[in-house]
C-alpha cells in the first residue's frame with residue numbers, strides 16, 4: 001500500500017539550505033584543488049525522494065539528477081520539472097531492465113559488466129540511438145559491489161569500443177567505506193590516474209570526459225582527486241526512508 005503523502009515543510013526548507021550549501025561548497029572545493037569552479041558538476045541523487053523535494057532542488061538550479069531504480073524513476077518522472085535537466089541512471093542495472101531504460105535517460109553510469117554493455121548496445125541499436133555510458137569500476141574489489149576491476153578496464157573498454165549503439169564517456173566508482181580520509185583518497189587517486197591514462201591512449205569511440213566519484217560523505221576528497229561529477233543524496237535530501 002502507498003502511504004498517504006504529507007508535505008514536510010521543514011524538510012523542504014532543509015533541502016533548500018542543503019542544496020545551496022553543497023552547491024557552493026562543490027565550487028569552493030574545485031577552486032581549492034586549483035580547478036575552475038564550474039568544472040565539477042553536482043548531481044542530486046533522488047532515490048526514495050518524493051518529487052516535491054526533488055523539484056525544490058531543480059527550482060534552485062540543479063541540472064543533473066541520478067536515480068537508482070528503473071521502476072522508481074519511470075514511476076515518478078512525470079511529476080518532476082525536468083526541462084533542461086540531465087538524467088543519469090546510477091544504480092545496479094539488470095540486463096532484463098535495459099529495454100525499459102534505454103532512451104529514457106541521458107546516461108547510464110552503472111555499466112558494470114561486458115554483458116550489460118552488450119545488452120545496452122543491442123537495445124540502443126534496435127531503437128536507432130546511441131546510449132552514453134560510464135563504466136563502473138569496483139575500485140576496492142569488494143564482493144558486495146558490482147563493477148569491473150581496474151586490471152580489466154583496458155580490455156573491457158577496447159571491447160565496448162567495438163560495439164555500436166553505446167558510447168563510453170568516462171568512469172564511475174563507489175569506493176569502499178574507509179575510516180581515514182587518506183585511505184579513501186588513495187582509491188579516488190587510483191581511478192583518477194587510470195582515467196588520465198586511458199584518456200591519453202585515445203581509444204576510438206571512447207571519449208574519456210567524465211569521472212564520476214564522490215558521495216555525501218566523501219565528495220570533498222573526490223574533488224581534490226579530480227572528480228568532475230559528485231553524486232550527492234543524503235546531504236541534500238536527508239536520510240533515506242526505504243519502504
Ligand SMILES: *Cc1c(COP(=O)(O)O)cnc(C)c1O
Nearest residue numbers: 045090215216231232233234235
Ligand atoms: C545512493 C547513491 C549515491 C548517493 O549517496 P549519498 O551517500 O546519499 O550521498 C551516490 N551514488 C550511487 C551509485 C548511489 O547509489
